[in-house]
Amino acid sequence: MNCFSNPKISSIHADILKQTQLGKLCGSSRLFRDRYEILKILGRGGFGITFLAKDAVLPGNPLCVIKLLCPKVTSSKSRERACKHFQKEAKILAQLGSHSxxxxxLDYFEINGEFYLVQEYVRGSNLAWKVKRNGPKNEVEVKQFLQEMLSVLQYVHKHHVIHRDIKPHNLLRSEDDKRLVLIDFGAVKEELLDVAESTMHESANTHFVGTMGFAPPEQLSLRPVYASDIYAVGVTCLYLLTAKSPLEFDQDSNTGECGWQTHVNLSEHFAQMLNKMLKISLEERFKSADEVIWALGMESYLPTLTNCLSTQRLRSDTKTTNKDISNQYLSPVARTANAIREWRVKLKTRNSNEQRKLHMS
Structure with a gap:
């Protein structure tokens, strides 16, 4: 069937079909690069257009995704520079693609100043669609999501890559094996945008890559770090728990932080974890996926440690000096118990202060 005759195609997609080479091939028997049969448009964003295609060369004709990255580079000098950046970033994507x-x-190439990526097609739905269809998730489900998400984020960061655009729309749940899949890396988009901008101005400018509400302040200031992805994962958790866009939450007028606490009821430890993921200050936020994984894993040990470890205190009628106390031997178990007690006192104090602030506001 010819794509132009489909009444479900929007006017925007109709323009794509008429104006792009892949669009003109959509639904026809002609192959792109003598290999790919273009089936339909999957989506369009600010950085490109995604098509579903069939590989007519490989056995079984597997489905794949072809991404046409925008914008088009016209001058020969900028085209050469853009090609180098594109090849560099594509090789990084190829390395990352070894993770499940x-x-x-599968392939990458440039044609007349236009850049293409060919990737594995993951049959499934993004998490935003799933929440809209099935409603918010509970705490247990979001913790399970976090374990899956942090595993892949740990891998990405170890390859010195910052994703820059983690959000529910860029997370797919595979229908075939139920794995969580992270798509749409922002690094290659940023590189090509910088090159395209330099064709119009004497010096290249860096562009913001990300999504408002999911990107923290340092990323909006064009200085993303690994912790920027941690923030985006935290906002994604909020969306999964509440089905609310980050822009729907109130912000603290003093700190700029998201006022999410009254919208969902969480366990004390997980609420504290999520709060630290969403800190505006980089000093207060988790620095790495490893730190979040450790904090998530510690929750299961806290009840056992606090209930089973020795919690005996010195008798009040025992006369001891500060010197005696400092010299008193404490076993590793006792030291751990003391540390946990102190942590819980600080946590309760902090939570009560935050509740007081909420009531005052």
Whole structure:
């Protein structure tokens, strides 16, 4: 069937079909690069257009995704520079694609100043669609999501890559094996945008890559770090728990932090974890996926440690000096118990202060 005759195609998609080479091939028997049969448009964003295609060369004709990255580079000098950046970033994507939770890069090429990525097709739905259809998730489900998400984020960061655009729309749940898949890396988009901008201005400018509400302040200031992805994962958790866009939450007028606490009821430890993921200050936020994984894993040990470890205190009628106390031997178990008691006191004090602030506001 010819794509132009489909009444369900929007006017925007109709323009894509008429104006792009892949669009003109959509629904026809002609192959793109003598290999790919273009089936339909999957989506369009600020950085490109995604098509579903069939590989007519490989046995079984597997489905794949072809991404046409925008914008088009016209001058020969900028085109050469853009090609180098594109090849560099594509090779990084190829390395990352060896992880089961990242689509495999099958091919990449440039045609007349236009850049294409061919990736593995993951049959499934994004988490935003799933929440809209099934409603918010509970705490247990979000913790399970976090375990899956942090595993792939740990892998990405170890390859010195910042995703820059983690959000429910860029997270797919595979229908075939139920794995969580992270798509749409922002690094290659940023590189190509910088090159395209330099064709119009004497010096290249860096562009913001990300999504408002999911990107923290340092990313909006064009200085993303690994902790920027941690923030985006935290906002994604909020969306899964509440089905609310981050822009729907109130912000603290003093700190700029998201006022999410009254919208969902969480366990004390998980609420504290989520709060630290969403800190505006980089000093207060988790620095790495490893730190979040450790904090998530510690929750299961806290009841056992606090209930089973020795919690005996010195008798009040025992006369001891500060010197005696400092010299008193404490076993590793006792030291751990003391540390946990102190942590819980600080946590209760902090939570009560935050509740007081909420009531005052």
């Amino acid at each position: 939770q990242i689509p495999m890069l």
